Amino acid sequence: MACFSLATQPSPMAMRRAGLLGRYFASPFRLLCRQISVEPQATVDRLKESGLLRTQGLIGGKWIDAYDGKTIQVQNPATGDVIASVPCMGRNETTNAISSAYNTFSSWSKLTASERSKCLRKWYDLIISHKEDLALLITLEQGKPLKESLGEVSYGAAFIEFFAEEAKRIYGDIIAPTIDDRRLFVLKQPVGVVGAITPWNFPLAMITRKVGPALACGCTVVVKPSEYTPLTALAAAELALQAGIPPGALNVVMGNASDIGDTLLESTQVRKITFTGSTAVGKKLMAGSASTVKKISLELGGNAPCIVFDDADLDVAVKGSLAAKFRNSGQTCVCANRILVQEGIYEKFANAFAKAVQALQVGNGLIEGTVQGPLINEAALEKVETMVQDATAKGADVVTGGKRHSLGMTFYEPTVLGNVNKEMLISRQEVFGPVAPLMRFKTEEEAIQMANDTNAGLAAYIFTTSMPRSWRVSEALEYGLVGVNEGLISTEVAPFGGFKQSGLGREGSKYGMDEYLEIKYVCLGNLKGT
Numbered sequence: 001m002a003c004f005s006l007a008t009q010p011s012p013m014a015m016r017r018a019g020l021l022g023r024y025f026a027s028p029f030r031l032l033c034r035q036i037s038v039e040p041q042a043t044v045d046r047l048k049e050s051g052l053l054r055t056q057g058l059i060g061g062k063w064i065d066a067y068d069g070k071t072i073q074v075q076n077p078a079t080g081d082v083i084a085s086v087p088c089m090g091r092n093e094t095t096n097a098i099s100s101a102y103n104t105f106s107s108w109s110k111l112t113a114s115e116r117s118k119c120l121r122k123w124y125d126l127i128i129s130h131k132e133d134l135a136l137l138i139t140l141e142q143g144k145p146l147k148e149s150l151g152e153v154s155y156g157a158a159f160i161e162f163f164a165e166e167a168k169r170i171y172g173d174i175i176a177p178t179i180d181d182r183r184l185f186v187l188k189q190p191v192g193v194v195g196a197i198t199p200w201n202f203p204l205a206m207i208t209r210k211v212g213p214a215l216a217c218g219c220t221v222v223v224k225p226s227e228y229t230p231l232t233a234l235a236a237a238e239l240a241l242q243a244g245i246p247p248g249a250l251n252v253v254m255g256n257a258s259d260i261g262d263t264l265l266e267s268t269q270v271r272k273i274t275f276t277g278s279t280a281v282g283k284k285l286m287a288g289s290a291s292t293v294k295k296i297s298l299e300l301g302g303n304a305p306c307i308v309f310d311d312a313d314l315d316v317a318v319k320g321s322l323a324a325k326f327r328n329s330g331q332t333c334v335c336a337n338r339i340l341v342q343e344g345i346y347e348k349f350a351n352a353f354a355k356a357v358q359a360l361q362v363g364n365g366l367i368e369g370t371v372q373g374p375l376i377n378e379a380a381l382e383k384v385e386t387m388v389q390d391a392t393a394k395g396a397d398v399v400t401g402g403k404r405h406s407l408g409m410t411f412y413e414p415t416v417l418g419n420v421n422k423e424m425l426i427s428r429q430e431v432f433g434p435v436a437p438l439m440r441f442k443t444e445e446e447a448i449q450m451a452n453d454t455n456a457g458l459a460a461y462i463f464t465t466s467m468p469r470s471w472r473v474s475e476a477l478e479y480g481l482v483g484v485n486e487g488l489i490s491t492e493v494a495p496f497g498g499f500k501q502s503g504l505g506r507e508g509s510k511y512g513m514d515e516y517l518e519i520k521y522v523c524l525g526n527l528k529g530t
């Protein structure tokens with residue numbers, strides 16, 4: 001993303017002149033956000049008063065511009081309007097953010113678990129009490145429908161609440177000694193400074209899922225959010241400060257991704273990298289971590305199969321596949337990427353599914369009833385177009401959709417492709433958009449073989465009413481997450497992560513804590529001495 005020099009932060013007045021606030025906060029907003037139930041101007045005032053519209057980076061508890069004054073514009077993908085400008089930071093700011101995290105580590109890690117837990121709980125409470133404002137920010141900069149944004153705030157906050165509780169449950173071990181005047185202990189200690197690099201598709205939850213356990217364990221963090229969606233990250237950081245999380249424990253830098261990434265990788269003070277994003281960047285970070293032998297967690301791309309067996313309950317399968325595919329307009333790494341349908345139910349499923357897809361309302365996420373927002377940018381839209389063209393050129397049928405939406409911008413019609421096969425690009429790569437390719441299969445063995453025939457291994461879904469088949473297929477799938485008769489399965493209490501090239505490590509749940517802890521063995525000897 002390009003940096004711009006000398007750009008000024010637009011004032012609310014300038015935003016209003018640009019039609020920005022008017023567009024979002026005028027009458028449609030009142031209708032569409034009934035849950036929010038506030039006057040438009042009151043929402044703006046509340047955002048300002050709570051200090052949630054932050055447009056600077058956070059280093060050592062101070063809000064900071066890029067040292068050279070360069071900025072990046074944050075745009076609303078639904079309209080192309082500029083929402084705000086944020087600093088385009090690089091190596092120097094990142095070095096200072098790392099130092100600040102490093103210096104704060106010694107005090108934050110020495111607090112009792114209960115003290116850290118209280119700060120996190122307060123942060124959770126503040127996120128929940130600003131739920132509507134945060135959701136609005138997510139929809140403005142990311143484009144997802146407001147209802148989904150509200151869901152993301154609840155989901156994102158839940159990681160903070162969960163890890164506030166887990167902070168108090170870090171246990172060690174006592175091991176039976178092999179020599180009688182010794183005692184053997186295992187301690188778990190925070191790994192140190194964490195570099196957390198996050199994507200744009202969940203501007204809040206991908207941060208809380210990493211920062212929650214890191215802070216709970218006693219680590220300090222430098223977050224680099226996506227340059228497409230930094231405002232939610234900055235708002236969350238503001239609330240962390242308000243919650244009493246000490247200056248320096250959570251730092252946020254954004255701008256030149258590779259400079260920031262390289263600075264984090266090269267630093268011996270950064271002991272862990274945690275990343276969610278593309279497989280290509282994940283591999284670079286993994287390679288770059290080698291020179292300083294950092295711990296690393298990666299949550300990378302998927303190629304999720306969604307298998308509909310002849311014995312599935314049709315309504316459950318349609319509803320579940322729809323949720324698994326079209327959530328966030330298909331822009332999640334757990335979105336169904338291939339819908340494998342057994343031949344006996346293929347026609348019935350394809351008809352019912354296409355009907356449900358045709359009913360999906362596309363539009364600006366702030367408009368009531370919208371369930372499909374825009375894609376994040378033009379490149380994402382072009383990727384979808386290329387994949388659809390490749391599939392149709394190789395014989396796929398367009399059951400519904402199949403082109404850019406008449407709304408323009410980066411809107412794409414919710415699409416179903418029939419008779420997709422493994423020669424088509426869309427069956428091998430993540431489309432990351434609102435396109436559902438249907439593929440036929442005959443037997444359970446064939447479905448498992450097709451599902452596993454990929455380097456990815458994040459999420460898989462199966463629809464069947466047979467209990468034995470549920471178990472058999474779940475066990476055979478080479479995936480980190482399996483949904484049986486359910487298309488939305490992520491929760492803070494369960495482990496999230498992939499097999500194969502979909503990543504390393506797990507986020508959420510008790511397993512998510514281990515990623516931020518070192519194991520230390522202490523041998524206490526000479527017990528017979530004085």
Ligand code: ADP
Binds near residue numbers: 200224225260279284
């Ligand atoms: P996507 O294609 O979904 O945007 P990316 O992997 O490109 O996925 O981006 C995920 C995150 O990784 C973003 O915060 C992005 O800025 C960051 N990123 C991209 N390239 C690099 C890099 N070379 N080093 C560190 N972070 C990077």
